[in-house]
Amino acid sequence: MIPKYIEEKAEEILRVTGQKSAPIDILKCAKYLGVEVEEAELEEDIFGLLVIKNKLPLIIVNSKGHNDNRQRFTIAHELGHFLLHSRDTSFFIDKGEILTCRRTSDNNFEEAKEKEANDFAVSILLPDRLIEREALSAPQESRFNILPYLSNKFQVDESPLGIKLSHLGLLEYGFSSHL
Numbered sequence: 001m002i003p004k005y006i007e008e009k010a011e012e013i014l015r016v017t018g019q020k021s022a023p024i025d026i027l028k029c030a031k032y033l034g035v036e037v038e039e040a041e042l043e044e045d046i047f048g049l050l051v052i053k054n055k056l057p058l059i060i061v062n063s064k065g066h067n068d069n070r071q072r073f074t075i076a077h078e079l080g081h082f083l084l085h086s087r088d089t090s091f092f093i094d095k096g097e098i099l100t101c102r103r104t105s106d107n108n109f110e111e112a113k114e115k116e117a118n119d120f121a122v123s124i125l126l127p128d129r130l131i132e133r134e135a136l137s138a139p140q141e142s143r144f145n146i147l148p149y150l151s152n153k154f155q156v157d158e159s160p161l162g163i164k165l166s167h168l169g170l171l172e173y174g175f176s177s178h179l
Contacts, residue, residue: 002119010123023155024125026075039063048074050081057082069157073121080120125156126164135170
């Protein structure tokens with residue numbers, strides 16, 4: 001389950017940016033937080049980076065080989081790092097203008113920070129109230145196979161969406177339940 005404080009942070013941003021329907025405008029969220037977003041061709045295994053440019057936060061998202069849904073998740077993930085970890089000096093090191101994750105022998109520490117950033121991305125892109133509303137109002141023909149319908153509606157990949165639906169009790173054994 002996603003920690004309540006992470007869901008509350010995401011919900012607050014959605015509230016103040018006036019977002020009440022899917023898909024969530026993640027660039028509007030970034031702008032509200034004062035974070036610029038740019039695309040660049042990065043190495044294929046890099047989804048994105050959080051950097052500081054002229055003392056302003058900047059997310060660079062990989063434009064090469066990643067679909068729009070993946071890029072949206074990456075932006076949300078990096079916003080999670082910005083909100084949850086950018087002031088945590090034990091996690092980020094300022095090397096020139098790039099904030100990078102410190103490599104430590106404690107992999108659990110790194111994994112926990114990555115999980116928190118993923119949890120934030122899921123919370124902001126797939127808020128419970130909107131998921132439940134959209135799932136319950138889906139056309140009858142989409143209810144048996146709800147993942148593709150909601151994936152398109154929220155502009156996210158099916159993997160994080162499936163996890164979210166399972167946590168909400170709206171997906172059971174690959175089929176929608178309670179719909």
